[in-house]
Amino acid sequence: xxxxxxxxxxxxxxxxxxxxxxxxxxxxxxxxxxxxxxxxxxxxxxxxxxxxxxxxxxxxxxxxxxxxxxxxxxxxxxxxxxxxxxxxxxxxxxxxxxxxxxxxxxxxxxxxxxxxxxxxxxxxxxxxxxxxxxxxxxxxxxxxxxxxxxxxxxxxxxxxxxxxxxxxxxxxxxxxxxxxxxxxxxxxxxxxxxxxxxxxxxxxxxxxxxxxxxxxxxxxxxxxxxxxxxxxxxxxxxxxxxxxxxxxxxxxxxxxxxxxxxxxxxxxxxxxxxxxxxxxxxxxxxxxxxxxxxxxxxxxxxxxxxxxxxxxxxxxxxxxxxxxxxxxxxxxxxxxxxxxxxxxxxxxxxxxxxxxxxxxxxxxxxxxxxxxxxxxxxxxxxxxxxxxxxxxxxxxxxxxxxxxxxxxxxxxxxxxxxxxxxxx
Amino acid sequence: xxxxxxxxxxxxxxxxxxxxxxxxxxxxxxxxxxxxxxxxxxxxxxxxxxxxxxxxxxxxxxxxxxxxxxxxxxxxxxxxxxxxxxxxxxxxxxxxxxxxxxxxxxxxxxxxxxxxxxxxxxxxxxxxxxxxxxxxxxxxxxxxxxxxxxxxxxxxx
Numbered sequence: 001x002x003x004x005x006x007x008x009x010x011x012x013x014x015x016x017x018x019x020x021x022x023x024x025x026x027x028x029x030x031x032x033x034x035x036x037x038x039x040x041x042x043x044x045x046x047x048x049x050x051x052x053x054x055x056x057x058x059x060x061x062x063x064x065x066x067x068x069x070x071x072x073x074x075x076x077x078x079x080x081x082x083x084x085x086x087x088x089x090x091x092x093x094x095x096x097x098x099x100x101x102x103x104x105x106x107x108x109x110x111x112x113x114x115x116x117x118x119x120x121x122x123x124x125x126x127x128x129x130x131x132x133x134x135x136x137x138x139x140x141x142x143x144x145x146x147x148x149x150x151x152x153x154x155x156x157x158x159x160x161x162x163x164x165x166x167x168x169x170x171x172x173x174x175x176x177x178x179x180x181x182x183x184x185x186x187x188x189x190x191x192x193x194x195x196x197x198x199x200x201x202x203x204x205x206x207x208x209x210x211x212x213x214x215x216x217x218x219x220x221x222x223x224x225x226x227x228x229x230x231x232x233x234x235x236x237x238x239x240x241x242x243x244x245x246x247x248x249x250x251x252x253x254x255x256x257x258x259x260x261x262x263x264x265x266x267x268x269x270x271x272x273x274x275x276x277x278x279x280x281x282x283x284x285x286x287x288x289x290x291x292x293x294x295x296x297x298x299x300x301x302x303x304x305x306x307x308x309x310x311x312x313x314x315x316x317x318x319x320x321x322x323x324x325x326x327x328x329x330x331x332x333x334x335x336x337x338x339x340x341x342x343x344x345x346x347x348x349x350x351x352x353x354x355x356x357x358x359x360x361x362x363x364x365x366x367x368x369x370x371x372x373x374x375x376x377x378x379x380x381x382x383x384x385x386x387x388x389x390x391x392x393x394x395x396x397x398x399x400x401x402x403x404x405x406x407x408x409x410x411x412x413x414x415x416x417x418x419x420x421x422x423x424x
Numbered sequence: 425x426x427x428x429x430x431x432x433x434x435x436x437x438x439x440x441x442x443x444x445x446x447x448x449x450x451x452x453x454x455x456x457x458x459x460x461x462x463x464x465x466x467x468x469x470x471x472x473x474x475x476x477x478x479x480x481x482x483x484x485x486x487x488x489x490x491x492x493x494x495x496x497x498x499x500x501x502x503x504x505x506x507x508x509x510x511x512x513x514x515x516x517x518x519x520x521x522x523x524x525x526x527x528x529x530x531x532x533x534x535x536x537x538x539x540x541x542x543x544x545x546x547x548x549x550x551x552x553x554x555x556x557x558x559x560x561x562x563x564x565x566x567x568x569x570x571x572x573x574x575x576x577x578x579x580x581x
């Protein structure tokens with residue numbers, strides 16, 4: 001079940017440094033790519049069916065093809081902001097294989113004709129920032145970055161930009177604002193970044209895992225890549241599994257793997273005597289699945305969408321029957337209220353309302369009407385703002401109060417007579 | 425009067441020409457202030473404005489938006505305990521409370537001897553090794569209250 005395509009050498013310390021990385025075939029794919037026609041690289045990525053691994057799942061090749069045919073400069077930005085609660089895969093990729101990311105980025109930059117790229121890493125990731133900075137310096141020294149890379153005539157510069165603690169900077173236009181030295185507030189689309197992005201120049205923003213995967217698509221070809229996964233969700237994906245499993249961690253598996261196999265085989269299942277209660281399959285923004293739904297679903301974009309949830313960033317949060325769903329939603333809503341950038345009224349006010357109402361219910365001061373209000377407020381927050389943070393708060397709220405309504409009602413009925421969490 | 429070290433001034437000047445736009449130097453410059461002073465005092469804003477030629481309002485805007493800039497002094501050890509979902513499920517909130525109680529501080533408050541600040545924070549991307557805390561720049565994972573206290577003792581409190 002575990003399929004180590006991108007993560008094949010992650011256990012080896014030598015893979016972090018350029019010499020060790022080269023020993024395992026590192027930068028050979030770059031040499032191959034630089035001899036290709038950039039258009040052929042884009043076509044190969046399109047044919048592979050690779051979809052963005054950061055959360056939205058947009059087809060990567062299609063995103064690239066939105067760039068205007070001509071025009072300089074154009075930028076490639078790697079999104080390493082990784083703020084979606086439950087997600088810790090990009091951190092692993094940067095810590096264990098910084099050159100894999102850099103190689104994937106240079107190939108991608110060559111394909112789209114970009115001479116400058118940034119890796120935007122969340123500020124809290126002090127260690128990954130240092131590892132990636134060192135790797136970039138090594139790559140310059142080895143002639144993989146800078147002028148006339150491997151004698152191809154292609155020039156490319158790369159730098160790291162460290163964020164400073166804002167979930168919203170993981171949204172691609174928020175991230176662009178942040179690198180521009182502004183508050184990380186998202187921008188209205190269109191124009192999409194591919195047309196007007198960083199400094200209003202054509203810009204492609206891709207996630208760490210997406211850019212690393214490009215290397216393997218060019219190495220093995222689209223057809224080989226498509227052998228993993230399903231028809232519509234090809235390839236492998238890293239899943240960050242956390243919560244109540246015995247062996248939490250990052251696992252690379254082909255898309256389409258049953259979630260129950262991930263939980264009960266790969267991750268060792270639950271603590272003895274515990275039963276599965278719920279799973280958040282794609283980071284805290286993804287609607288929660290009941291145990292029944294979780295036991296049926298496969299981990300691919302389509303199956304999760306069909307189940308009313310989403311694959312998101314691949315953060316699987318497994319909850320056993322020791323969890324109190326009202327308490328958990330209280331934690332989630334506090335987060336979105338804290339992280340709303342404040343520029344759109346439905347999100348700024350809505351996340352505050354949701355956090356207050358759920359907190360009130362959690363502390364035994366809610367009414368039945370409050371449960372309905374969570375739904376009403378959430379529904380009015382969706383699709384009405386510049387970016388998706390508002391929806392990201394509304395989706396878990398709706399799913400929690402709908403699927404676990406009984407627990408919310410219990411709080412309303414007897415919550416204030418009980419000191420702690422009711423369902424823990 | 426507020427000032428950065430000569431190396432700090434040099435750093436800020438270099439950052440001003442490192443990126444395509446000078447504005448991009450604001451975040452790195454604020455980090456530099458924090459590295460030298462432990463926090464970003466209000467006087468740093470006119471100082472950086474003078475040094476970079478960027479308006480104070482723009483610097484203030486960035487400073488107030490990002491949570492990693494400490495707007496008030498923090499202890500020598502800034503202990504940030506994740507209280508988001510996967511950590512909360514594994515005792516992160518209780519860990520934060522335990523540490524607060526042990527050091528006699530409230531959430532986000534600096535201890536009387538100036539040695540420690542304990543804050544509950546949002547997801548730090550360490551969910552598979554919950555609960556965890558970030559002490560200054562370092563992640564310390566798979567914690568129990570006892571282990572956390574032992575680690576902090578090793579670090580000097």
